[in-house]
Each structure stands twice: as C-alpha cells, then as structure tokens.
Amino acid sequence: MSGGSYEYICNRDSQELAESYGDPLTNMLERLLGLGYANDAATETQGVIDDLAELRALMARIDRRMRPVQQVWRAMEWWDSMDSSEEGFRRALEEWRLARQPKHVIEQRGNRAHCTHCDNEMGWHCSESPDGVCHTFCTDGKIVLLNGDKVDPKPGTDTDADFGECLFCGKSEEDR
Ligand SMILES: [Zn+2]
Numbered sequence: 001m002s003g004g005s006y007e008y009i010c011n012r013d014s015q016e017l018a019e020s021y022g023d024p025l026t027n028m029l030e031r032l033l034g035l036g037y038a039n040d041a042a043t044e045t046q047g048v049i050d051d052l053a054e055l056r057a058l059m060a061r062i063d064r065r066m067r068p069v070q071q072v073w074r075a076m077e078w079w080d081s082m083d084s085s086e087e088g089f090r091r092a093l094e095e096w097r098l099a100r101q102p103k104h105v106i107e108q109r110g111n112r113a114h115c116t117h118c119d120n121e122m123g124w125h126c127s128e129s130p131d132g133v134c135h136t137f138c139t140d141g142k143i144v145l146l147n148g149d150k151v152d153p154k155p156g157t158d159t160d161a162d163f164g165e166c167l168f169c170g171k172s173e174e175d176r
C-alpha cells in the first residue's frame, strides 16, 4: 500500500479540490472501482468529480465575465480611496462601455448592409440611419443602433409598433 497518493482529499473542502492540480480524486475512483465491492462509493466519487468540473467551468466563466468590469471596480476603488477623482472613474466607465460594444463595420452590398468585421448580414442598407442600417422599431421609446447608442425617433412615431418601415429612411420591404 502506498501512502499519500490521494493527497489527503479526505480532509479537503470543495474549494480546495477545485483549485488543486493533479488527480488524487481520479486515483481514488480507480482504486475504489478496482475493489469490485465499493462501486457505490466509486459512483459517489464520480459525482463529486463531475460537480468539480462544473464548478471549474463556472469559475472560468465568472473570470471571463468579471475581467472587463474589474477596470470599473478598480477606478471606483481608486476614487473612493481618494487616489483618483470622479473624472478617472467616468473615463474607466466610458472605456469599458466602448470595449463591450459590438464593433460592426457596415459596408453597402447592393441594398444590404454587410458587416466586414464579423462578416454578417446586418439588414437593409440605410443611407439615412447613423449606423448605415434600417431600423423599423423602438425599444423603450428609442431606436437602438448597432453600437448600442439610443436615438430618438422622429416626433409622432408610434414607438410601440413595427410597421416594417424604416424609422430613418421610411422604406418598407415593398420599396426594396
Ligand atoms: Zn459585425
């Protein structure tokens, strides 16, 4: 019997196991399975292994999500500890907002708007819309452009309706 090959997982909690490298749990699983009479304990061990894999994936997702907005947190930390001003915070906020916007680059192809950045068809090309694409409806009373900017529709526009007409150039599907 070799001692310590399981890195004392018997004493660890889930956080320690999620952060640990090497595979003491897999060693434990194989040892239990090898006995032939401890399959129920092996099954439970496999369940823990699966849960830990999910936990690691979730932690990676949180890290990916958190990283950009941490710049905003950092600026707030600096602002509130008086190492920086509100101006610095506003700048960090603005940079974060800019960075998270989808950066579409619209090119006219026939009467369609094509994004050369993500290679997607973005809709009808519009010569009057600020983002080059026709918009036919409002969200919360505003026209939301591709980059997230919100624009007021012309006065008198029914902001609850989608008649299929562009709110900028007025063209409908039949006009194309
Ligand atoms: Zn794009």
Ligand SMILES: [Zn+2]
Residues within 6 Å of the ligand: 125, 126, 127, 128, 129, 133, 134, 135, 166, 167, 168, 169, 170, 171
């Ligand atoms: Zn249009």
